[in-house]
Amino acid sequence: MKRICIIACLAMAGLTSCKKFLDTKQTDFYSPDAYYKTEAQLQQALNGVYGDLMRPELYAQVMGFNFVSGTDELLSNRGADGDARGLRYNYDASLVHVAGIWRYCYVGIGNLNSLLENIDKASVDEARRNIIKGQALFLRGYFYFLLTSNYGDVPLVLRSLAINEVNMPATPQKGVYEQIVKDMKEAETLLAGHTSSKLGYNDVVTQTAVQAVLARVYLYWAGYPQNDMTKYADVITYTDKVINSGLHALHPDYRQVFINLSQDLYDVKENIWEIGSAGAAAGVVNKSGNDIGNFVGIQSGLVATDPTSYSAAAWVWPTRKLFETYEADASNTATPFKSSPDVRRDWNCANFIYGGTPRAKQARVNVWQLSAGKFRREYCPQSIRNTNGVGGTYNINWPVIRYSDVLLMRAEAENFVNGPGNAYTYINQVRKRAYGIQNGNVVKSVTVVNQGTGYTVAPVVTITGGGGAGATATAVIAGGKVTGIYLSSPGALTAGSYYSSAPTVVIGTAWSAGTAYTANQQIANGGNLYTVTTAGTATSTPPTHTSGASSAAVTGAVFTYAGTVATATAAITTGTEADLPAGFSREAFQLAIRDERMRELCFEALRKADLIRWGNFVGDMQTFAAWAAANGAGLASGNANGLQGLQNISARHVLLPKPTYELNLNRDLVQNPGW
Incomplete structure (x- = not known):
């Protein structure tokens, strides 16, 4: 010593x-x-x-x-x-x-x-x-x-x-x-009486931070290697103190929790205690920078001429197991990945990196090579993330414990002590937020009705009406047809943006009088799809397509008939889609908790400790390593280095x-x- x-x-x-x-x-x-x-x-x-x-x-x-x-x-x-x-x-x-x-x-x-x-x-x-x-x-x-x-x-x-x-x-x-x-x-x-709600920030210890961490301490004490299962009662006691304080709540948008961490915005309801870094509130201790969002983040290089660029090495990738633990819309026809009603999946497992000069998004299509997207440096202040092409001092705070973790600890302890009956109350709160339906209904799915013909580029998809706002989607084309619609966001998830009825889905850019069109654009008019073969400004007379007519000139613009327009419909949630199925046994509910903790808390440095306290870390990892090897991890297009690391695990x-x-x-x- x-x-x-x-x-x-x-x-x-x-x-x-x-x-x-x-x-x-x-x-x-x-x-x-x-x-x-x-x-x-x-x-x-x-x-x-x-x-x-x-x-x-x-x-x-x-x-x-x-x-x-x-x-x-x-x-x-x-x-x-x-x-x-x-x-x-x-x-x-x-x-x-x-x-x-x-x-x-x-x-x-x-x-x-x-x-x-x-x-x-x-x-x-x-x-x-x-x-x-x-x-x-x-x-x-x-x-x-x-x-x-x-x-x-x-x-x-x-x-x-x-x-x-x-x-x-x-x-x-x-x-x-x-x-x-x-x-x-x-x-x-x-x-x-020392609370983050009074302070306005949460990167110092408050009474509910103590109570939340005490619940975690008791949870670990209850598990391996101490296995003192009497401590589950203490987990209930201390999670209840946090829940009943009325000081904490889930943010309605899971993604915004982590955007706030990047933007120096304190969410004292969701984040019970976080460790401060650059940009902390006046008078709050902080450090000048960190690697949060770097090694565990979305890959990106700095480009001196691009102020939106940032530096991230991305030295780890999510697993296929994590990605597939999130629900996918079975009816969705988008490729290579179906849409998920769980907004956490595409946030945590991002299917792109940033690369090239000029810097742009580059798609990742292999499930073993997705990006760990939870902590995103692209949302950090420009002055921090890129100073003339030189990496700055990144400012993202570390969320030590969040309210969702408190709810999941409460569910786990309740299930152990009393069975799953009342435990559903806590896990379903986390799941409703994950599906975007904590405070109302959102767009659940978009289904292609008519694939259309003649598409050479993926058309834009616009979702409007239904009493809500903020839903976004992208089209997938193959063989000149729209083969799928990928729902990228179910809605804005803020007050006044939720949906009361199914919105209208429009595929493609509609023809508009007085609009200047550029060559190779594709536009829709009625049920017809046209390609702009000569740039120009359109008048009030739309191009028409009749048998044998292939193009129409309108004040310098030439529109050539390409095919038929694709159509799609949207459906909204009813408020119960996120709920865990009823009737689970105590053992089945515990397995559901394990998956839910991974979905919710991935990359927050808790999974390994969870696996250890559940008592079979080595066996679980050996089983997973065998599954990963059989499901593409060791291929050149997979993650052979990660698989080798798994195979090194011993007692x-x-x-x-x-x-x-x-x-x-x-x-x-x-x-x-x-x-």
Whole structure:
């Protein structure tokens, strides 16, 4: 622990000098007794800990990427460099990223211990002292939650250590959980009335953040390896506190939750706690940038002349299993993918990248090579994402816990304790939002009635009427016909935009008097499709098609008959399509929860921990690896690198190894099994 202590001291809000740290007589070291005197100094110490959460070793990169990208929802597409980052289960205890999580969790713990030991010495209003102390206690518990979730048994350090206190045995995980809960429960009391709705932002800890994370702690405690199933009752207790607070709700548009994260917009109802980055609200701790949306994102290169461009490496791809877990419209005829009534699918599994000069969307048609689209840098402020073709400091906050997770935890615990009866209430709220019908009905599907003939380019599709707005679709053509309509958005999902009846679908651009047309455009007039063979402006006399007539000139424009116009109809939802089928057994409902958590929370660094706590991580991944190999993952058009990573998984990967450097310092520490 010696090196940990040294690093912790160096991290304390810039209070030491590297130059003189090792001098036998220190002249510029501010001791805790001399420092923690004012509210500003307490807050500065706390801010330093918040800021360190957005380090590359933690949430700016590693926590959402390095050791969580090899599961049934997300796989690395990298070879050797993927191994160097721990993406394909080829790492060992010496890997720098293995050490980084351990090191900076203990840096935070050391700084928090010093703050808590000295907080009562400061001259500060008692209410403010309680708020700072509550956040500090929670954060200490949260660091230990990260440590025990990743490494199992870890040393519990609850005070500042002397420089010679090196050897310290690990506390069994049960004892670590007990300390986490003790710290967080005290924090819950101290933070009474401290809410994100009052603050207007959510990148500091509030009372409902404590309660939501406590529910997650109990959920993990209930699962493998502790398997203390009495803790499911505590999950119910703490999720109910969040739900019944009335402070949180689902945003009606799933996509907007993540757009807001990119645009520095706080959604304090949906996002219960997020970790701040560049662009945080005035007075809120933040870091200058991160890799969120980079390694896990939609591939894009910077183009100096294109201010809309951004940089993203996209070193991971969603799995076919994740994509196919979302419902598809069985009647839809679009290719290569059918439309989905679940708006989460096309947001999370984007079927394009950005490439070329000029930069443009490039379609991805293989289900193993789609983009992880949840965190989208294209929505970041232009000044951040592209400065004369040089990547800026990306600003996306990390959503530690969202209200939808609280509802799904509540459903899972309810099902375990009481069976699925009342659990439907919670999972169906998440599903209704996913289908866009939280607050009204939307367009459910678009069906081609007449495929038409003569199409050389995909026509535009316009959806109007029906009392709503915002539904969009694209046409798919083959052999000169419109063979399918892909519903890209069911509606705007805001008040006043929902549909009360089926809207009208128009395929193609209608002929309009006085409009200037360009060559090769295709326009519709009545049931006829025309191609503009000579550019010009149309008059009030439309072109006509009769037997033997192939073209008509109208004030310089020449319209050549191409074929017949395609038609389609739309249907809207009735408000129940999203509901999970009734009558599930307890076991079947638990399986439904597992799939729903993947659909809702993919790429938020929770899937691997979920699979571990459900008790069969290795077996589940071996089964999935066999399925993936049989379903195209290993092909050249699939994700052979990701498949190889899956095939590397063994029992030792349930936990990370304890870092080599720490084992060399702390002789009482025992390495995890298999390492």
